[in-house]
Amino acid sequence: MPLLEVERLVISFGGIVALGGVSLKSDTQEIVGIIGPNGSGKTTLFNCISGVYRPREGKVIFKGENLLGHRPHEVAQKGIARTFQNLRLFMHMTVLDNLMLGRHVQFKKNPFHAFLRIRKEELIHREVAEEIIEFLDLQAFRNSRVSDCPYGIQKRVELGRALAQEPELLLLDEPIAGLTSEEKEEMAYRITEIRGRYKTAILLVEHDLRIASRLADRMVALDHGLLIAEGLPKEVQSAPEVIRAYLGDEEA
């Protein structure tokens, strides 16, 4: 049984069909790359899976359970974490607090512990957060406010926050966009590391085809809300439909 099974997802915004019946599968510990030109529905797909949007039709089956109609926080509790294309961090919190908030789903939440300053649970999760800090090389920024950190660091913090949830499926929305080439290589390395360390499956939206094809085990291409190609990265990139979607028709 695949870990995630997206079946004929349909969603439209005021007459514009953003997703017109996309189906997709992902196995445990598999990295699936999703490519496509701007506006092809990649981020919309992520928003549907993570519960931010409610699709009109279709199914999102995760570990044999339909996620459709669940609120985003419920989806998070089931084990799906995501990052955003334009960072959505908690800008006024420290890096550490951002990661600790990622632990929120795993936290045993007892209001009286909060009121009476009993911090046993906090210490347990701090250990995990520190591991992630080490993994992402964030030690120097542990206690600085996220809004004071450079962009490259912020990207890592967001990845760290998603990792802190200990997800089984990680949705990465352009994790290496806007980074320097050095940072890109680092991030690419970390993405492969994540699979080994945290045993997660990854859905990866990325425009940098060179790195995306290196990372992905399998690749799918979207255009105008439709799935136009699926297979090994090499096959997908040389498929005529994909080339047409990116570059246009010869006659046109």
Added chain:
Amino acid sequence: MDLIESYKEELKLIRKPWTKFWVGLLILFVLLLPWYSPEHVTHICIIIFIYSIGALGQNLLIGYTGQISFGQNGLLAIGAFTFGHLVGHSIPWPLAMISGGLAAGLFGLVVGFPSLRLKGPYLAIATMGFGVAVYQTFVNSETLSGGRMGLLIKKLTPVFSLSPTNFNYYFNLFMAAIFLLLTYNIVSSYMGRAFVAIRDNDIAAEVTGVNLVRYKLLAFFISSFYTGIQGGLYALFMGYVEPNMFTFMESITLFVAVIVGGLSSVEGAILGAAFIVIVPQLLSQYKGLVPVVYGLTIMLILIFEPMGLYGRWMKMRLYFRNWPFR
């Protein structure tokens, strides 16, 4: 340099020895104050303590969770009258006080429901409606408000042969200290983190697993509980309650306290409470000017020092710490 040896150490309320010293000094000063100050100063301090509880609650809501409520005058009234009626039926005061807080908290949930859909000014107007409605209800219902004279409440009898003013000083100081500690604890816990997350980015908070409905309503409940307790304490201190103590101006006053003191700072809430108590005292000759001063300070603060009095204090501290370097 502060060297931290364990994670546990970092979670302590007071971490550095020097802070311990200053806080100790401050506590000593506050404890000894009524013995050296004239009676009217003690009186002002009592009211500051009472208001700081409400300001702390409002700060949790506005400063930390980023939700706004102008219904606080209604919640104050509910807290005060619940307390008044229960004490009138010879229920012991601590029980009546907590019931007052809980009643306000439950109504706070009602105020909070619009927050699930509305934001910013729309939420402000919706909650304002609640405050005005509650005020009108109390004004027009003699059963609820106790008639023209209001409800009389028996004051507490001083213990340890303290003078009534000094007794009230220590009593309200104690209550304010409890809520101060409670606020510090909430703010530094998972709960406070979730509140701030909702304020900073609600979509990200939800995707990271924060139940928006639960935590927004929780923030409203907690802040309304604080407000209800403030109402109860105020009624107990004054010895009576009547609806005109809870006009819409009270909501504005608490809002001013939060903005002037500094959004999302616990100490700021206390400074803000001091501000809103002291300003009307200084302007007691010209009562009409009070709202003008409030309006002007809000504008000036938002333009020049968005972090409020607490922000100013932090900057001053930083300046002296780095002196003579800049």
